[in-house]
Amino acid sequence: MRRALLLIAFILLFIVLVNVxxxxxxxxxxxxxxVARTASPTVSVTPGAPSPTALVSARGFIVVRRPLANxxxxxxxxxxxxxxxxxxxxxxxxxxxTGRPLAEGITTASAGAPERGTFTIAATYADPxxxxxxxxxxxERSPRDGSIDEIVRVPVVLVHR
Numbered sequence: 001m002r003r004a005l006l007l008i009a010f011i012l013l014f015i016v017l018v019n020v021x022x023x024x025x026x027x028x029x030x031x032x033x034x035v036a037r038t039a040s041p042t043v044s045v046t047p048g049a050p051s052p053t054a055l056v057s058a059r060g061f062i063v064v065r066r067p068l069a070n071x072x073x074x075x076x077x078x079x080x081x082x083x084x085x086x087x088x089x090x091x092x093x094x095x096x097x098t099g100r101p102l103a104e105g106i107t108t109a110s111a112g113a114p115e116r117g118t119f120t121i122a123a124t125y126a127d128p129x130x131x132x133x134x135x136x137x138x139x140e141r142s143p144r145d146g147s148i149d150e151i152v153r154v155p156v157v158l159v160h161r
Contacts (some may be wrong), residue, residue, distance in 0.1 A: 090140060
């Protein structure tokens with residue numbers, strides 16, 4: 001009986017120590033920047049250099065080759081890549097940091113699944129008043145329920161001109 005109580009006490013102590021460690025490490029981890037906490041989509045930050053590689057969706061069905069991640073873009077914006085999607089249908093949108101769409105539409109790749117087809121979009125949108133973080137999203141909607149099946153999000157800086 002005494003061994004069982006000691007074992008239970010040891011397990012409880014272990015759980016408490018693990019929780020204390022986890023809570024203290026979370027409070028020391030760098031949090032989101034002030035820009036990320038604000039509701040304003042405007043920023044005065046320069047992201048890293050543009051990535052030289054294309055971005056690929058989780059299952060590899062959509063590849064966005066242009067624009068490059070972290071690049072500075074303005075309207076009209078060329079979005080291009082390749083995809084293997086149902087009936088070659090792709091949706092696209094340009095959003096600011098709040099998720100507000102600045103432009104969106106539907107395009108068709110040059111071939112549908114199971115083939116891979118290329119796509120190019122000339123997207124126009126109203127330039128922001130100041131440089132703004134945003135994303136270019138290219139995605140496929142489920143033919144069953146309209147939910148997003150595959151998506152590529154390319155982080156960009158929407159440049160004020």
